[in-house]
Amino acid sequence: MRMNILISGASTGLGRGLALEYAARGRNLALCARRLELLEALRADIGRRFPGVRVAVRALDVNDHERVFTVFRELDAELGGLDRVIVNAGVGRGAPVGTGRFDANLVTVRTNFVAALAQCEAALELFRARQAGHLVTICSVAAIRGLPRYQTVYAATKAGLASLTEGIRADLWRTPIRVSAVFPGYIESEISSGASKRMFLVDTATGCRALRRAIDRERPRAFVPRWPWAPIAFLMRHVPLGLLVRAL
Ligand SMILES: NC(=O)c1ccc[n+]([C@@H]2O[C@H](COP(=O)([O-])OP(=O)(O)OC[C@H]3O[C@@H](n4cnc5c(N)ncnc54)[C@H](OP(=O)(O)O)[C@@H]3O)[C@@H](O)[C@H]2O)c1
Structure with a gap:
């Protein structure tokens, strides 16, 4: 039973939805994102609906790497040891490469990959010390292939994150620490x-x-929802690129 769960990017969308899912099951939560007011509102909502669930919140820009380490350590201490960390914070910005939007593509790379690495490092420092814990990274079905247009850099960051997650799992193969990459399809957010x-x-x-x-x-890996995304991921991996581009 993973009682104490940290979720980054918990102010909206999937992170917020996961927080509500776990609160309904009596798990304690450590929630972070930049918009503290949304986290405070979520904490109040959880307090009303699920009394007894402990919720710790922190304002955190995951691109502030030093603060990622500080906040993870603080939240670990506040809840009495994190059992699971869900690396969820991410952005969907991006533009075709070479169209003058290096700025947007760089934010995507920094947030979805470099900052995700910072979060994995911070989480695993805690997990390695106690030889326990579950690290989860929220990737995307976009990680399966190189994709055109505004998805090019986004897909590359998610492919990088998926590879990073598998590498960490390989490194921790003979330990009790669990590592999972989750690949969502399209979920409203x-x-x-x-x-x-x-x-x-x-x-x-x-x-x-x-x-x-x-x-x-x-x-180790999960497509979500499994139907239809597991078969779609299989097709995406194997169709010729021209067909994939036409289908998107
Ligand atoms: N929804 C989908 O269909 C889908 C599909 C595949 C993968 N995903 C992945 O799921 C994750 C969650 O996305 P979502 O769909 O829930 O979108 P969302 O509603 O836009 O949520 C993104 C979350 O990330 C946080 N965030 C963004 N930049 C941040 C930063 N620099 N520092 C800290 N937090 C930051 C945002 O909080 P603040 O703005 O308050 O900081 C927000 O809570 C992302 O990694 C995304 O790539 C989503």
Whole structure:
């Protein structure tokens, strides 16, 4: 039973939905994001609906790497030891490479990959010290292939994060520390708000229920929701690139 769970990017979307899922199951939560007022509102909501659940919150910009380490240590101490860390904070910004938006692509790389590395480092310092814990990274089905247009850099960061997660798992192979990469399909959130016409988009509550179940199984990799995303991921991996581009 993972009682004390840290979720980054918990102010909206998947992070917020996962916090509610775990609060409903009596787990204690450590929540961080830049918008502290949203975290405070979420804490108040959880306090009303699930009394007895402990919720610690911190304002955190994951691109402030030193603060990532400080906040993770503080939250670990405040809850009496983190059992699971969910590296969820991410951005969906980005533009085709070479179209003058290096700034947006750089923010995507820094937030989705470099800052995710900082969070993995901070989490594993805690987990290695006590030889226990479950590290979860929120990747994306976009990690499966190189993708065109605004998704090019986003997909690359998620592929990098998936590879990083597998490498960490390989490194911790003979230890009790568990490591999982989760690959969501389209789930309603601020990131996917411009994509409401996307096929197979599920609402936040449905998506987060499926995410929570997948995380709790603690498998190395999981596509969420499994149907239809596991078969779609298989197809994405194997179709010729031209066909994939036409389908997107
Ligand atoms: N929704 C989908 O369909 C989908 C599919 C595949 C993967 N994902 C992944 O799921 C994760 C969550 O995304 P979402 O869909 O829930 O989108 P979202 O509603 O936009 O949530 C993103 C979260 O990340 C936080 N965040 C962004 N930049 C941050 C920073 N510099 N420091 C700290 N927190 C930061 C945001 O909080 P603040 O702005 O308050 O800091 C927010 O809580 C992302 O990693 C995304 O790539 C989503």
